[in-house]
Amino acid sequence: MNDLINEVLTSMKSNRQRIMLTGFAIAWGMFSLVVMLGSAGGIQKGMFKSSSLDMPQYTTITTGKTSMAWNGMGTDRLVKLTLDDAEALERQRFDHVDDVFPVFSQPALASCVNDYLKTALTGCAPGYIVSQYNTILRGRDINATDLQERRKVCVLSDRLCEELFGGADPVGWRLNFDGNSFLVVGECKSRHDYSIVEAFAPISTVMAMYSPDDPALGMIQVTYSGIEDLGELQRLTSSLRGFLSPRLMCSPKDNKALVIRNDFETVIGLSKILTYMGVFVWIIGIATLITGVVGVSNIMLITVRERTRELGVRRAMGASRGSIIRLVLLESVIITAIFGYIGMMLGIGMTQLLSAVLGGVIPYFTDPTVKFSTIIGCNIILILAGIAAGYVPARRASHCKIVDALIAR
């Protein structure tokens, strides 16, 4: 094999200019493939990261009527979540789960001295308001004592404050919800661009007001962190479903009885777009590489034509067809591998440069580097490309009649 490689290298040395031109096409193809893959990966990572930050990091659990029979029980049964379920979830300590919030929301008429307004009164636990991407602008959040003592205190959204208090500090004022007087203890502002008219109060207070005899919650909200991909999120959802279904006496497969929502549609939709984008980039990259391969193949054909006489001499000296094929194929593979590798390394260098210069500067563009598995894939593509580029010329070279080859010009 050393001898064969040496033979090929000697031949390559004698055709430096041709080799350089051919190699450039392959190097450029591989460079483009790596940079495009890196950039697409950077956009994918950037978009996922951004979407993770912008989208609520929580899962909402609601219930409805059963659509599947389970354990001898029929369909159309109304399934209800209770505070016990929320506490059980909390005790279970699922991976990645930070908090479990029972929520009971009710439409209510809010009125003060000057004005009144239809709003949503959300009964919740301490921490829930902040988990909804709100910041406390004035006053304080609902606390554990409020919850325990069923205090009639509330935190208002900035928009509700604007509507009822004209932007003045509402903390310390009193507000009626459907005739029950609440002390305003805080004002919150959404970190989203939009804000809704909403008020928050201790869940114990709100449930006692609106549903004293029915322990059913409106929903349970589970906040999580450290989840990097959809697979992990889906595993968490399955765990929650697996835990709650027996408690609620419904089938784990019954998506109508137990509804767990992660804004999956958005995330999956985004993920699909990113996947299609990845596939598209591969297609473009491979097409660019194929252009290079066709270039190599053409040059190899010309080379074989130029070297017809030499190949004839080699056959006269005892070279078999197989050895001629090996000679041409190996030359093709070496050209493709060396220049492809140069292109790949330059491409990796470029992605590193992009990462250093643009990472964190351009929105939705994070760490535009290629994975190790992609590098391995590129190497395999290089070898295959080399074989593909050399195969036709090699076959042509080996099938030329020796007597014709020996008199070729």
Place this chain on the structure above:
Amino acid sequence: MIDFKGIHKTYPGEVPLHVLKGVDLHIDEGELVSIMGASGSGKSTMLNIMGILDDYDEGEYRLAGKLVRNLDDRTEAIYRNKLIGFIFQSFNLIYYKNAMENVALPLYYRGVKRKERNDLAMEYLDKVGLAEHWHHLPMQLSGGQRQRVAIARALITHPKILLADEPTGALDSKTTQEVMDMLCEVNRKEGQTVVIVTHEQEIANQTDRRIFFKDGVIYKDER
């Protein structure tokens, strides 16, 4: 050594060309033979068939007792490498290889290690008086020197037969004689069978046997 029985060869085409029309020929081991004839008489085709560079349509060709017919490519390559040495009119040296590498080429296809084949190549270059030119590329050598490199390349495998197709066709008279002396010496000293295709009577006169071709048949065979 070489045994032709009723060899026919036709080149296909719009008008098929029947080049060899039932050639019978026997050449013994150690003979120094020249084949003469006008252009298109079939002498080069004959040499190509002898050298397993071309095939024949009808008849039977035995080389060193082995029937050369429908051989697979590998066997043909082995026969060419082990039994035959070629010398061509246009030298057919590989332009990017130096003299030593050109001489060593047949040994490469025999699987001889590089150092060993280079040593042997130097030995044969020395025999043809070109040891000091071992590193020269063909283009840096004169016509006579190139042909001597080609002769060294043909001899390096100790072939049973040396086939030379117009070996002096591109050389001046002085160099021609040098080359012929070399071929005669190989025949005399090594006992190798040498077959030379030529159209020069002077060359043919230096061989022990002269075979004349005309219209695809041997019309004269003199010793």
